[in-house]
Amino acid sequence: MTNILPLVVALPLGAGFLSPLLGKSRRGESMAALLALGIGFANLAISVALFTTTEPLVYWIGFWNAPVGISMAVDGLTRLLLLTTSLVALAALVFSIAYMRRFTATGLYYSLLMLMVAGMNGVIVTGDLFNLYVFLEVASISSYGLVAFGTEHEELEASFKYLILGSIGSLFILLGIGILYNLTGQLNMALVADSLAGRGANRAMTLAAAFFLMGFGLKAALVPFHAWLPDAHPSAPAPISAMLSGVLIKASGVYALARIVFNVMGPSAAHADVLTALGALSMVVGVFLAVGQWDFKRLLGYHSISQMGYIVLAIGVAAQVMSPRGSGDEALAGLLLFGGLFHLFNHAAFKSLLFLSSGSLEQQAGTRMLKELGGMRRRMPVTAFCCRIGALSIAGVPPFNGFFSKLVIVVALALAGKWLLAALAVFVAMMTLVSFLKVQRTVLEGETPERLAGVREAPYPMQSGMLILATVCLLGGPLVVWLRGWLLDPAAASLLTRAAGYAALFSPRGGP
Amino acid sequence: MTPHSPRGGSGMTIIVKSTTRIVTAFIMLFGTTIVLYGHVTPGGGFAGGVIIAAAFALIVLAFGKTLAGRFVTGTTASVWDSAAATAFLFVGVLGYLGGCFFWNFLRPPQSGRFTLFKLYSAGSILLSNTAIGMKVGMGLLGVFLALSVFRPRREEGEGHE
Numbered sequence: 272m273t274n275i276l277p278l279v280v281a282l283p284l285g286a287g288f289l290s291p292l293l294g295k296s297r298r299g300e301s302m303a304a305l306l307a308l309g310i311g312f313a314n315l316a317i318s319v320a321l322f323t324t325t326e327p328l329v330y331w332i333g334f335w336n337a338p339v340g341i342s343m344a345v346d347g348l349t350r351l352l353l354l355t356t357s358l359v360a361l362a363a364l365v366f367s368i369a370y371m372r373r374f375t376a377t378g379l380y381y382s383l384l385m386l387m388v389a390g391m392n393g394v395i396v397t398g399d400l401f402n403l404y405v406f407l408e409v410a411s412i413s414s415y416g417l418v419a420f421g422t423e424h425e426e427l428e429a430s431f432k433y434l435i436l437g438s439i440g441s442l443f444i445l446l447g448i449g450i451l452y453n454l455t456g457q458l459n460m461a462l463v464a465d466s467l468a469g470r471g472a473n474r475a476m477t478l479a480a481a482f483f484l485m486g487f488g489l490k491a492a493l494v495p496f497h498a499w500l501p502d503a504h505p506s507a508p509a510p511i512s513a514m515l516s517g518v519l520i521k522a523s524g525v526y527a528l529a530r531i532v533f534n535v536m537g538p539s540a541a542h543a544d545v546l547t548a549l550g551a552l553s554m555v556v557g558v559f560l561a562v563g564q565w566d567f568k569r570l571l572g573y574h575s576i577s578q579m580g581y582i583v584l585a586i587g588v589a590a591q592v593m594s595p596r597g598s599g600d601e602a603l604a605g606l607l608l609f610g611g612l613f614h615l616f617n618h619a620a621f622k623s624l625l626f627l628s629s630g631s632l633e634q635q636a637g638t639r640m641l642k643e644l645g646g647m648r649r650r651m652p653v654t655a656f657c658c659r660i661g662a663l664s665i666a667g668v669p670p671f672n673g674f675f676s677k678l679v680i681v682v683a684l685a686l687a688g689k690w691l692l693a694a695l696a697v698f699v700a701m702m703t704l705v706s707f708l709k710v711q712r713t714v715l716e717g718e719t720p721e722r723l724a725g726v727r728e729a730p731y732p733m734q735s736g737m738l739i740l741a742t743v744c745l746l747g748g749p750l751v752v753w754l755r756g757w758l759l760d761p762a763a764a765s766l767l768t769r770a771a772g773y774a775a776l777f778s779p780r781g782g783p
Numbered sequence: 784m785t786p787h788s789p790r791g792g793s794g795m796t797i798i799v800k801s802t803t804r805i806v807t808a809f810i811m812l813f814g815t816t817i818v819l820y821g822h823v824t825p826g827g828g829f830a831g832g833v834i835i836a837a838a839f840a841l842i843v844l845a846f847g848k849t850l851a852g853r854f855v856t857g858t859t860a861s862v863w864d865s866a867a868a869t870a871f872l873f874v875g876v877l878g879y880l881g882g883c884f885f886w887n888f889l890r891p892p893q894s895g896r897f898t899l900f901k902l903y904s905a906g907s908i909l910l911s912n913t914a915i916g917m918k919v920g921m922g923l924l925g926v927f928l929a930l931s932v933f934r935p936r937r938e939e940g941e942g943h944e
Binding site: 277281284285288289290291292330331332333334382 | 861862864865866868869872875876878879882883884886887
């Protein structure tokens with residue numbers, strides 16, 4: 272089973288490099304699309320296959336062992352993230368088949384998309400700090416290109432802003448990694464964790480922690496660092512918006528941050544407090560910025576900030592519980608992480624679904640301004656159905672998946688004694704509902720403007736892309752108990768493994 | 784860079800052109816050496832690739848991009864760039880077929896010490912370095928050509944073309 276691990280990076284990377292070679296003819300571009308779609312399916316198959324065992328897996332590249340070699344490591348959290356990424360990527364790829372017809376140079380589009388998938392998968396599976404940075408850059412740089420794909424004024428401006436802020440974030444991450452390397456002389460995450468565990472807090476670690484919070488916070492668009500997201504995510508083509516909001520900010524932001532906070536450095540009290548504060552702030556500020564928006568995709572972008580706040584808040588409070596100052600109650604921290612990670616999975620599904628349906632509306636109706644749309648329920652029944660499921664899920668209406676994850680987060684916050692934060696989470700959920708009621712009312716209900724009388728349903732590939740994610744949203748709620756035992760608790764448990772335990776899990780072994 | 788040299792052609796003066804004619808081959812040779820000997824001496828695929836790209840950039844600067852465009856265009860650079868990247872991945876995949884991703888299938892680590900300063904002594908690292916050198920060289924050239932597409936905007940009615 273370990274042997275298929277490099278394929279999650281190698282296959283998309285290969286497709287990314289081959290696509291530009293297929294040429295710019297119509298046939299070459301169709302072949303690039305087919306290749307990307309095939310890789311999308313293979314990716315999903317591999318990430319499902321990794322569930323056949325619950326053991327942690329380690330792969331040493333080129334038979335080189337630690338401390339020199341680079342490892343790929345899989346545990347519960349990796350499995351969860353890989354599954355999420357490949358599900359959303361597959362839906363986005365299916366959607367792209369029809370959606371990208373109006374663009375030129377789609378071969379390059381699939382190339383960049385595949386490179387982004389390779390980068391994200393790399394970030395998720397790598398067990399090496401510097402390698403994490405390299406894959407982070409692969410994913411980020413291809414996403415800068417994808418945001419600018421329309422090459423109009425607005426897109427280029429958004430991409431430039433994203434490029435500058437993203438590079439600053441990457442720089443801080445690199446500095447943080449440099450400090451840890453200087454401190455420990457290791458780059459392998461397990462060995463760094465092992466070396467840091469016996470050391471206790473010191474100033475260099477505090478500085479590294481601050482750099483990581485800043486860098487990954489920027490990648491995850493937490494509130495003081497969020498300015499790029501509402502420009503960048505709506506400017507990209509819709510399937511890319513779905514990938515960026517659905518999985519990229521999670522893989523390169525939340526996942527990497529959680530991995531480093533919990534497994535590598537061990538949660539310190541200051542670290543946890545800052546995470547909690549940033550999470551709560553993003554949750555509230557994001558939703559207030561979203562409520563007044565009339566641009567559909569921009570509104571979704573602001574909601575991404577707000578929903579990321581939920582995830583980071585849950586992870587931050589879990590870190591507080593596990594920090595030296597906290598109670599160390601593993602069951603409570605596990606519940607918080609379960610809520611946070613379940614919301615991560617759900618948000619990937621419903622936010623991508625909403626972005627895809629906004630793309631479908633934009634393509635068929637020619638606008639994404641809420642005020643110019645109306646009565647789309649009758650014109651585009653499938654898109655409207657999917658949009659509605661996404662909206663109800665994100666607003667936390669039972670029995671959709673978003674309800675359960677928000678419920679778990681709120682209950683766990685209350686159990687942790689954070690009544691104020693729990694109340695805030697409920698309040699933000701209500702504001703989200705208000706915001707999406709507005710979307711429902713203006714887009715799906717009401718009179719169809721005369722200009723849109725001839726609008727027809729989107730082509731089948733776009734419908735299928737949306738239906739894949741709508742199914743996940745519909746099933747995620749009722750299957751929560753099963754998902755918890757199979758997917759989410761192992762992921763939470765792998766974050767709760769203390770630094771030394773993480774090192775033991777991935778101790779240097781193997782070899783030819 | 785003067786857009787119109789006295790001889791009416793594009794590019795720089797004849798001094799620069801003649802010098803470029805002589806040194807370009809040596810620069811490329813130097814870059815190739817750095818790439819090929821990357822595993823036994825300082826340097827490697829990236830450093831050598833940058834030098835090779837610099838040689839191409841020199842040609843474009845000295846002779847103007849119209850003439851250089853006859854030999855290498857952005858598309859050529861892009862195709863070679865992608866092909867080299869695929870070749871690099873292919874070396875990794877060959878290792879994978881032999882047992883482990885990026886395994887040095889030509890000379891496994893346990894088959895003895897590498898010989899210093901000897902070209903054929905590190906197995907597939909030479910292949911990887913060559914692919915990286917080509918990838919970096921063509922990639923940077925592509926970036927350079929893409930940037931050279933831009934030209935200063937002339938005011939309306941002022942141009943003498």
